[in-house]
Amino acid sequence: MVNKERSDIIASLISLKAEVEKAKNTKLKIVLAGATEAHLLAKEIGKAGVGVVIEQSRPFPGSWEDIRLLPGPPLSQKTAIQTLLENNVTVGVGVAGEGWMSRNLRWDIGWAALDSEGAISTADALSLASTNIDTLFGLTGEEVDSDLVAVKGGNLVQFEGKVVGVVSQRRGVVEVFE
Incomplete structure (x- = not known):
């Protein structure tokens, strides 16, 4: 991960x-983290088989160096995530900085x-924060234990969706929150 x-x-x-792949006759796996300007090279990133973990799904320029980000609607027609996906890039969404931000990932x-x-x-949106991350880091197969999440009043990515239960294979528990 770079x-x-x-x-x-x-x-x-x-x-x-x-260069390395040609010289060593092997495949090199690279995952870009952050990658604010990745949308500018989306086609090349897709052809190279490089994955991207976007740390800001709704980016804003925090400094002058971030001026070339793709903000998404209404300022641009597409988002960086959408542009990368259209160019066959495996995209994951993560969080930058503080760990507490992960609670807003959904x-x-x-x-x-x-x-x-x-x-x-x-x-596809759920894949951005789950299976795509597993794929980017080579965590596919039986070694990945999944959790089943039950939601009431919407779905997991909607503001009105409320998590009411979790069946965790990894922890061996069933939790009900209502």
Whole structure:
């Protein structure tokens, strides 16, 4: 995993990946974290088989270096997540900075689906924070224990959806919250 935001560094990493793969005759797995300017190289990232973990599903420029981000509606037609997915990039959504922000992740992926105006389904949005992350880090197969989450009054990515139960294979418990 490489935490880089700028497109020039991302382009260099893609070139370096191709060089190493050719010289060593092997596949190199790279996952970009942050990747604020990844949308500018979406086609190249997709062709190179590089994955991306977006840390801000609804980005804003915190500094001058972030000026080339893709903000999404209403300022741009598409989001960075949507642009990357359209170019066959495996995209995950994570959180930047503080760990407490992970509690809002379900709404972040909900916003990603909403901002895409139907291009990202609810199932695809859930994948952004679950199975896509597993795929990016090579955690596919039987070693991944899944939890089943029951929601009342909507679905997991809607604001009105309330989690009422969890069946956790990993922890071996069933929890009911109502």
